[in-house]
Structure formats: C-alpha cells, structure tokens
Amino acid sequence: MRIRTFEYFVREALSSLRHNGLMSIASVSTVALSLLILGMFLIMVLNLNHMASALESQVQISVYLQDNLGDRDMREVGTRITKIPGVVQVTFVDKDEALTRFKQRLGEQQGLLAVLGDTNPLPNAFEVKVDKPESVKPVAQAVAQLKGVENARFGQEIIEQLFTLTRLIRLIGLALIIFLALAALFIIANTIRITVFARRKEIGIMKYVGATDAFIRWPFVIEGMILGSAGSLIAVFLLVEAYTVLTEQIYQKLVFLPLIPKYPFLNYISILLVVAGTIIGALGSTISLRRFMKV
Amino acid sequence: MIHMAGVSKIYASGLVALDDISIAIEKGDFVFLVGPSGAGKSTFVKLLFREELPTSGTIYVNGRDVAGLEPSEVPYLRRGLGIVFQDFRLLPNKTVYENVAFAMEVIEAPRREIQKRVNHVLDLVGLRHKARTYPAHLSGGEQQRVAIARAIVNNPAVVIADEPTGNLDPDTSWEIMKIFERINKNGTTMVMATHDKMVVDGMKKRVIAIEQGRIVRDQEGGQYGYEN
Secondary structure (H helix, E strand, C coil), X not given: CCHHHHHHHHHHHHHHHHHCHHHHHHHHHHXXXXXXXXXXXXXXXXXXXXXXXXXXXXXXEEEEECCCCCHHHHHHHHHHHHHCCCEEEEEEECHHHHHHHHHHHXXXXXXXXXXXXXXXXXXXXXXXXXXXXXXXXXHHHHHHHCCCEEEEECCHHHHHHHHHHHHHHHHHHHHHHHHHHHXXXXXXXXXXXXHHHHCHHHHHHHHHCCCCHHHHHHHHHHHHHHHHHHHHHHHHHHHHXXXXXXXXXXXXXXXXXCCCCHHHHHHXXXXXHHHHHHHHHHHHHHHHHHHHCCC | CEEEEEEEEECCCCCEEEEEEEEEECCXXXXXXXXXXXXXXXXXXXXXXXXXXXXXXXXXECCEEHHHCCHHHHHHHHHCEEEEECCCCCCCCCCHHHHHHHHHHCCCCCHHHHHHHHHHHHHHCCCHHHCCCCHXXXXXXXXXXXXXXXHHCCCCXXXXXXXXXXXXXXXXXXXXXXXXXXXXXXXXXXXXECCCHHHHHHHCCEEEEEECCEEEEEECCCCXXXXX
C-alpha cells in the first residue's frame, strides 16, 4: 500500500467521523462506557484474585509438638513432615521465638505477659506451607498422625469458602466481560453500518470506477478503529483516575486489604483495553461491511 | 473489443431480458442501443461491466471473459471501462475537480498524474473553470459533463453510457453528444443505450435495435426507427 493511499484512507475516515459528528460522539461514548465497565470488572476480578491468592498463600498449618521431645525427636518429626506430598516449606519455631512473636503481636499490651514471669507456656512448633490450598486438609491430617505431634491446626472453613468465592467471581467476571465485549462490538458495527449506509452512493461509484473491495473497506475499518480506540482511551483515563483515588483511600483506611499496586498493573490494563477497543472497532466495521460490499 | 456469443439473461422472476444475443463491437465503434422500454437495453449494458451475470453465453470485453471473472478481478475489468449514467451519480460533498480525481485516487494513481489528467479531461468537457464548484451549483448538462470527465479520466478503452441524455434538454443533449463524438474520435469505443431519437438520427452511427431480448436490427449510419 502506498503511503499516499494510507493518507487518503485516514483522511476519508476522519472526514466521515466529522460528517457524522453526533453519531461518532454517541458511539465513542458507548464504547467508552462498555470498556469502562469491562475494565472495572477486570480490575475487580484481578484484585479479588490477588487478594484470594494472597490469603491462600498465607494459609499455613501450625504443627504443635509435644512438650517432652528432645532435639533429635523434633528434627525427626521435621524430616517426616517434609516427606509428605504437597508440603513445600517447613519452618521450625521454637518456644522462645514463639513468645517473642506473641509479644510483638500484642504490641503495647505486652505488659500482660508479665504475669507469666520466666515461664513460657508456648509449645515448640513447625509452620508448614503447602503447594496449593487443596493440599492443606490432607497434609494437616497426615501431620496429626505423626508421633510427637500434639496437634495440627489450620483455617479450614475460611479456605474452603474463599475457594468457592474466587471461583464464582472469576466465572461471573468472565461471563460479564464476554458479554460487554460483544455489546461494544455490536454498537460499533451499528455505527459503521450507518456511515456505510450514508456513503453507499460513494461506494457504488467507487465500484464502478474500479476500486478493489479492500480499498473500499479500509477507510471504514480505520474509522471503526478510531472510534474503538477513542472510546477505550476515555475509559482508560477514567479507570486510572478512579483506581488512583480508590487505592489512596483504601491504603489510608484499610491497611490490610492487599490491592494490586497501580504500577505496572494499570499500564497492562490500559494497553489491554486500548488494544481491545481497536480490535473491536476494526471487527465491528468488518462485520457491517460484509453485507454492503456485494454490489 | 466487445464480443457476445449466445448470451441470454433470465432473471430470477422468470423474465427473459436477453435471448441468445451474439454481437461484435470493434475498437473505435460508436454504437447506439435502441429499443422500447424493457426490451433489454439496460441488461445488455449491465452485462458489459458485470453488474449482472449472463444466464448463458460468453461475453468478452477488452479481451476479458466477463462472465468467467473472479469477483476479485471485476475491479480490473471496470478500470478499462468508463461508465456514464442517466442520473450522473456525482458525489455532492466533493467539488468538480475532486469528483473526477476520485476515479484516479481509488485506483491509486500518482498525485502528479492525477493533476495532469483531471485538468486535461476538464478541458475536454469545457469545465476547467468550474473545477472548484460543487455539483449542486451546476446545471444538469454540466453535471453530466463532469460525469463524462470522470468516466474517461482513466483512459478507458470503452465508454458505456446508459441513457446519458435522458434527463437533459435537446440543446444540452447535443452538446453531450459532441463530447462523446470527440472522445470516440480519439479511438475510444462508445456504447450508448438511448431513447433519444434526435440524438440517434443526428449522429448517424451504428444502431443496434433490441426488442423482446433479441437483436432485430444492426445498421451502420442507422436511424432511431421508433416514434417517441
């Protein structure tokens, strides 16, 4: 394709956008709205995924040992735990360290521990991490059988609920995203169909003077791509602003909620939305052109 | 230049528009297609630039097997033809110059070539001074001259005109015919379907008369032969 021809395509696309000013604005806003909602769900789903996996990875099994074990017995228990399938990490926490941690967690209230005097009521323990959330339960059961183990604890119900919830959210999010992408596609296809219809005379003349189908198609495809990418840029702008405000608010008030940091997360989302918008625009005009091209 | 052999066209409605037509039109010919309304003139013309496909028979235009072309080859057939319609078919939002240049832009001609050719053909139809005017500000005859300029700007071997004077008064029609004659003198083959008795009788060219889908007369220097 000659550069001059490409210039011609862009010029035609832009002049058609100007010509159907109101319609162009309407379709850019609908695309922006669809992609905004799509982006919002994407961000929400990804954040929930992020939180879920953050919580999932925090779930570990605390294995409390019987008080009368010697060093060798404890090491023995440790190696046996390591051999259980699904276990990825085993950390020994001796009773002194456990106490120090406990003090830290109490913070300003650690004076309460003064009543204990020099005694330490906490047991020696192992912290066991597993490869996936499904492994927690069987691993904990296996550990509890071992000799020298007092008991093995984990947040079973929380994990199982979290598990169903994230799966559900992923599913709903995916369905919504597909639905909204189709809606945006439909809207652009409609807009282009209107511009194609408005220019059917021109298309007819182009065919009579020997323009190829590809040549006739390009300006409309470019028009669709401009509509799609313009809409997506608006959506991206609004999303970035909203997410910035949201993360600031949440970091101030709900420190423990693990939101995905703005960068580079939003860059990826932005690129994705702009690419999606452009593809949707090109696809939309291709769809509406297919019927018109048969002259 | 144009060869038809055993061409029939039966529309889906069952209407027989053309019935076993065979004809040869040679390079540089000037041919009028005449006949009553609905006799098949329009179908004849449409077959030439593959607006319609024949039901049977073969058509060669410019050495191309028109009926056998792939859809993707149709644009290249049309680049060798100039087509003029009764209703001009100009683009209202383009100037005279742009309307003519459009025909060269869509076949990706170089810019300098476009300038040269458009000015040349606007001179030929006597509208160079109206290059920046929009079609709405032109008379019917002027609009048809722009359409002719557009049809010939790519130097077609054949100009096909379907009732080009149908919307014009006699004086203007005559001007248009003089332009066609000049184009024809430069070696371009002219095929023109018409109802215009004055034009046909005045020009004294080859006349092919079609009635009920058949050729009933093919005469050099012929007359229109019907009462309007």
